[in-house]
Amino acid sequence: MSQDNNIQLDKDIFAALIDKHEVQRDLCDKLEKETDNDKRNTIYQELKLELQAHAAAEERHLYIPVMQHDDGLDLSRHAITEHHEMDEMMETLGDGRISQETWDNTCADLIHKVRHHLKEEENEFFKQARKILDDDLQQRLGALYQVEHDEFMQKHEAE
Ligand SMILES: [Fe+2]
Numbered sequence: 001m002s003q004d005n006n007i008q009l010d011k012d013i014f015a016a017l018i019d020k021h022e023v024q025r026d027l028c029d030k031l032e033k034e035t036d037n038d039k040r041n042t043i044y045q046e047l048k049l050e051l052q053a054h055a056a057a058e059e060r061h062l063y064i065p066v067m068q069h070d071d072g073l074d075l076s077r078h079a080i081t082e083h084h085e086m087d088e089m090m091e092t093l094g095d096g097r098i099s100q101e102t103w104d105n106t107c108a109d110l111i112h113k114v115r116h117h118l119k120e121e122e123n124e125f126f127k128q129a130r131k132i133l134d135d136d137l138q139q140r141l142g143a144l145y146q147v148e149h150d151e152f153m154q155k156h157e158a159e
């Protein structure tokens with residue numbers, strides 16, 4: 001399967017990111033509704049992979065370019081800090097020694113955090129970033145983001 005088939009060149013970085021935000025939102029909704037623990041774990045693993053693929057590629061192809069500009073420093077720092085907070089929650093969820101109750105509470109916290117983060121990015125950070133990056137760059141970064149996200153998913157789904 002050629003990964004180039006998945007790359008849509010008409011998508012700028014923001015459209016490409018928001019596409020994946022929708023995937024995250026769907027997985028959070030499914031995870032929240034599911035009551036069977038095994039099924040919850042399967043959905044969680046999907047969400048985890050998606051969050052990891054997204055954060056790495058989003059930092060590289062949005063926040064690092066935005067950070068080159070004075071106006072972009074604060075928003076990039078804020079977003080990357082939230083990525084770390086989500087990583088820490090996923091680390092707790094991967095710790096086999098925690099109780100089911102701790103797992104459930106941490107999972108609920110993660111879902112809450114993801115939803116908050118996506119909303120903040122779409123309503124604030126992306127709006128500011130659009131003013132910082134020129135149109136050509138927004139377009140090129142969209143392709144680069146999609147390639148990196150796809151590569152991450154292919155590499156890890158095969159494991
Ligand atoms: Fe993010």
Ligand SMILES: [Fe+2]
Pocket residue numbers: 017021054058118121
């Ligand atoms: Fe994002």
